[in-house]
Amino acid sequence: MTNIRKLKSSIGINLLRLFILLTVFFLFLFLYVIFAKGGSVVSWEFLTESPKRFMTEGGIYPAIVGTFWLTVLSIGFALPLGIFTAIFMTSYAKPYWLVRIVRVAINTLAGVPSIIYGLFGLTVFVRLFNFGVSLLSGALTLGVLALPVIINASEEAIRSVPGDFRDASLALGATKRQTILRVILPTALPNILTGAIISIGRVAGETAPIMFTAATFYTRLLPKSAMDEVMALPYHIYALMTEGAHPAKQVPMAYGTAVVLLALVLLVSTVAIVIRYRIRKKRKW
Amino acid sequence: MDFKEKIFQSITYIASICTIVFLFGIILSLFFEGLPVLNFTSIKDFLFSKDWYPTMFPPKFGILSLIAGSFVVTLGALVISIPLGLGAAIYISEIANKRVKEILKPLIELLAGIPSVVYGLFGMAFLSPFLIKVFQVPIGLNAFNASIILGIMVVPIISSMSEDALSTVPNSLREASLALGANKWETIMKVVLPAAKSGVISSIILGFGRAIGETMVVLMVAGGAAQIPDSIFDPVRPMPATVAAEMGETAIGTPHFHALFGIAIILFIITFISILIIEFVVMRRKK
Numbered sequence: 001m002t003n004i005r006k007l008k009s010s011i012g013i014n015l016l017r018l019f020i021l022l023t024v025f026f027l028f029l030f031l032y033v034i035f036a037k038g039g040s041v042v043s044w045e046f047l048t049e050s051p052k053r054f055m056t057e058g059g060i061y062p063a064i065v066g067t068f069w070l071t072v073l074s075i076g077f078a079l080p081l082g083i084f085t086a087i088f089m090t091s092y093a094k095p096y097w098l099v100r101i102v103r104v105a106i107n108t109l110a111g112v113p114s115i116i117y118g119l120f121g122l123t124v125f126v127r128l129f130n131f132g133v134s135l136l137s138g139a140l141t142l143g144v145l146a147l148p149v150i151i152n153a154s155e156e157a158i159r160s161v162p163g164d165f166r167d168a169s170l171a172l173g174a175t176k177r178q179t180i181l182r183v184i185l186p187t188a189l190p191n192i193l194t195g196a197i198i199s200i201g202r203v204a205g206e207t208a209p210i211m212f213t214a215a216t217f218y219t220r221l222l223p224k225s226a227m228d229e230v231m232a233l234p235y236h237i238y239a240l241m242t243e244g245a246h247p248a249k250q251v252p253m254a255y256g257t258a259v260v261l262l263a264l265v266l267l268v269s270t271v272a273i274v275i276r277y278r279i280r281k282k283r284k285w
Numbered sequence: 286m287d288f289k290e291k292i293f294q295s296i297t298y299i300a301s302i303c304t305i306v307f308l309f310g311i312i313l314s315l316f317f318e319g320l321p322v323l324n325f326t327s328i329k330d331f332l333f334s335k336d337w338y339p340t341m342f343p344p345k346f347g348i349l350s351l352i353a354g355s356f357v358v359t360l361g362a363l364v365i366s367i368p369l370g371l372g373a374a375i376y377i378s379e380i381a382n383k384r385v386k387e388i389l390k391p392l393i394e395l396l397a398g399i400p401s402v403v404y405g406l407f408g409m410a411f412l413s414p415f416l417i418k419v420f421q422v423p424i425g426l427n428a429f430n431a432s433i434i435l436g437i438m439v440v441p442i443i444s445s446m447s448e449d450a451l452s453t454v455p456n457s458l459r460e461a462s463l464a465l466g467a468n469k470w471e472t473i474m475k476v477v478l479p480a481a482k483s484g485v486i487s488s489i490i491l492g493f494g495r496a497i498g499e500t501m502v503v504l505m506v507a508g509g510a511a512q513i514p515d516s517i518f519d520p521v522r523p524m525p526a527t528v529a530a531e532m533g534e535t536a537i538g539t540p541h542f543h544a545l546f547g548i549a550i551i552l553f554i555i556t557f558i559s560i561l562i563i564e565f566v567v568m569r570r571k572k
Contacts, residue, residue, distance in 0.1 A: 009470035013380060019372030020389065026437055027396055033411050034403065084300030092297055102301045104564070105308040111491075111560045112311060112553065113498025114401075115525045119532070119549050123314035127537070144307050151304070177293040205400025208500040208525070212532055234402040234501075241409055241505060251410055258403045269398050273391065 034258050041256025056249040060257050065222050066135070066230030067261075070214060071204045073139035073226070074146055079196055081143075082150030083185075086192075089151070090158045091180055110148035114208040117145045121213035136226040138214020145209055146199040153195020157188040190279045197272040201265045207234040233261040315553055319546030322346060331547060337511040337522075339531065339541040346544040348551070353513045354428070354521030355497055355552075361432025361517065362439055362496040367489060369436070370443025374488075377444070378451040379473050397441035405505030408434040413506065422518045424508060429517045431507040435499055439492040446491060450484020451477060487563045494559040498552060500525035524548050 045059055052058030085102070093099050121141030131137040161184050169179040185192075207215075215235035223230045240254035322331065326346045334347025373393055377386050412433065413425030420429075454477050462472040478485065508520020509530065528545050535541040 005468060005471070009468045012470040012474070016372045016376045016380065019369050020376045023369050023373055023396070023437075023440055024389075024392055027392060030399070030404075030407055030437075033407060037410075081300050081303055084297045085304060088297035088301040092294060098301070102304055105304045107564065108308055108557060108560055109304065109311075111494050111498075111556050113500065113525055113556060115498070115500040115528050116311060116315065116549050116553055119318075119528070119546060120311045120314050122532075123318055124310055147304065147307070175287060175290055177287075177290050180293075201398055205402065207400070207402045208504075208529055211529060234400055237402045237406055238501065238505065241406060254406055255410070258406050261400060262403055265398055265400060266395070269394075 031262075034255060034262060037252065038255030038257075038259035041252050042259050046256055047260070056244070056246045056253075060231075060233065060236060060253075060260065062222055063231040063233045063236040063257065064260065066215075066232045067204055067234070067264075069135055069223060069230065070139050070142060070210065070232055071200055073135065074142035074203050075150075075196060075200055077140060077143035078146045078150050078199070082147055083154050083192060085147075085151045086154035086158055087180055087185075089155055091176070091184070106148045106151055109144070110152070114145065114206055117141055117209040118212050120144070121209060126213055132227065133213060133216070133229050134227045135214055135223050135230045138210040138230070138232075139226075141209045141213045142203045142206060145206065146203050149199040149202060150195055153198065154188070154192045157191030157195065158184060160191065161187045190275060194272045194276045194279075197268055197275070201268045201272075204268070205234055205261060205265055207232075207238055210235060211238075233257055233264070237261065312553070315546055315550050318543060319548075319550040320543075322540065322543040322547040325540040325543070331544075332551075335513060337527070339535075339544060344540060344544075346540070346547070348524070348527075348544075348548055350511045350513050351522055351524045351527050351548065352551070354507065354511070355503075355523040355525075357428045357514055357517070357521055358431040358435055358503055358507060358523055359493060359496045361428060362435035363489065363493060365433060365436025366439035366443055366492055366496075370440040370488070370492065371447055371485065373440065373444040374447035374451055374485075375473060375478075378448050379477060380469070393441050393444055396437065397445075401438065401499060401501040402505075404434050404438055405501045408502060408506035420518065424518070424520055426506050426508040426520060427518050428507060428514055428521045431503050431521070431523070432517070434502050434506060435496045438499065438502065439496050442495055443488045443492045446488035447481070447485045450481040450488070453484070454480045483566045487566050490559050490563050490566075494556045497523075498525060498556050500529050504529045524552050528552075 047059060047064065048061050049059035050062055051060065085106075089099060089102065118141065121137055121144075125131050125137035125140050126133055129137075131140075165183050165187060166179055169183040170176070174182070210232055214230055215232050216229035237254050237257050240250040240257065244250050325344070326334075330347055332347075332352075333349055334345065335349045336345040336347040337350055338345040373389070377389055377393075381389060408430050409426065412430055415425070416422060416427075416430055417425040458476050458480055459472055462476040463469075467475065503523040504526040507523055507526055509522050509526065510520040511522040511527070512519065514521050528548055531541070532545055535545065
């Protein structure tokens with residue numbers, strides 16, 4: 001009887017080990033395939049030149065520039081909105097029914113499929129506001145998509161500021177606004193930024209929301225204004241894999257682009273992890 | 286109250302109301318552009334007809350095959366991601382020592398950070414030829430391929446949320462169980478998991494919502510055939526893939542255009558219901 005119980009226990013625990021090994025194995029296989037097949041494609045020319053001959057030669061510079069601007073503009077739009085919403089949810093939080101509705105809205109926005117953001121951007125930004133298929137439409141669409149992530153991170157950051165800080169500031173005669181702006185926000189800022197950086201990784205890799213709002217298949221030009229169409233790294237990978245007539249030349253370029261995008265996303269999230277680690281070490285409360 | 290105080294407070298209100306405006310913007314734009322499809326087909330034909338021939342004359346807008354495609358790849362993904370994700374969560378929270386934990390957690394987070402289009406590339410250029418060779422199937426871009434890739438993508442969602450749930454189970458429960466003579470495995474299965482049940486279920490529903498809404502992977506690797514599959518190795522055309530593939534090729538305002546928004550309404554309703562279920566489960570736990 002005890003032997004059977006022991007046997008069951010060891011089978012169960014080894015099964016868990018097997019599962020986690022499978023997951024880790026897949027991760028390494030995945031990274032190996034992408035970097036092995038794409039690593040040799042990446043060169044200085046690949047990073048700094050425009051695509052040539054219908055994307056069978058040349059580089060991905062316009063896509064790097066496009067992804068940079070899409071990311072910067074979308075975070076620039078979503079970060080202030082997100083921080084102010086988080087301040088409302090943590091510090092004012094009245095009336096209660098509004099808090100409930102905002103909470104449901106945030107949770108729903110976080111779960112909406114990315115393709116639906118694309119349709120929303122197409123209907124509202126591209127057509128209703130008449131921004132056309134442009135950097136601006138794409139950045140606003142991505143900004144709305146990043147908003148719930150930023151709000152949740154900012155809220156968590158503000159809530160982790162000890163209540164004593166707030167009480168001490170208020171007791172010294174500071175107003176609520178002064179307390180938020182000069183005590184709570186500065187204390188929470190590193191954590192808020194960590195959340196913002198994580199959402200950068202998310203925004204930079206999204207494809208579906210920009211398909212109909214910002215991205216173009218092929219251009220040799222860089223965007224001159226926010227009203228221009230742009231190339232973007234994730235969309236470029238998709239286009240290389242599904243359009244065009246020379247798969248033998250396009251697939252290696254897709255791998256190369258994937259290496260650049262992955263390196264970018266991994267770099268950004270590593271920065272976030274390092275910042276988070278350093279904050280936790282430095283924190284004295 | 287001071288004038289500046291009022292202004293500041295108002296800004297936070299306006300920002301919060303923006304989130305509600307965006308949500309309504311999404312719902313309104315879907316329904317405004319999607320409901321007109323009912324001028325061209327009945328709601329019954331739209332939902333229950335298998336015939337998706339949007340460019341034929343006359344066009345047919347039945348999305349049953351697309352719904353079937355979505356559910357096949359999503360359930361396939363869950364079959365993979367529930368054991369892997371829950372297994373990872375249990376291992377990290379209950380068995381691994383601190384050092385192993387600190388290695389495993391970021392590795393699994395890494396899976397969550399990989400852009401979906403790169404997963405799609407992997408499925409198309411690597412997994413598809415591999416499946417053709419190993420399973421002797423004619424097409425490598427099929428429901429099976431999409432299920433594997435989606436399954437891996439959902440692992441970090443299930444594992445991180447389940448792990449949170451497991452870690453909130455008080456240690457006294459584990460100690461009581463061990464003190465009564467139960468071994469580690471029995472404690473996990475009969476005490477810890479049941480105590481964390483609502484969080485684990487929420488994580489699975491969240492994973493379901495993520496898998497059914499994921500676009501790039503199914504667009505690139507599911508095969509794209511609008512049919513109800515006979516086997517897991519058949520190509521399918523899930524709902525998000527249909528919208529993404531056809532929106533660029535249809536003119537604005539055509540029946541086909543409205544039909545694609547109609548598909549998006551169905552997709553939105555499915556994900557919204559899953560979000561409501563999670564809210565309900567979480568609410569119940571808090572009581």
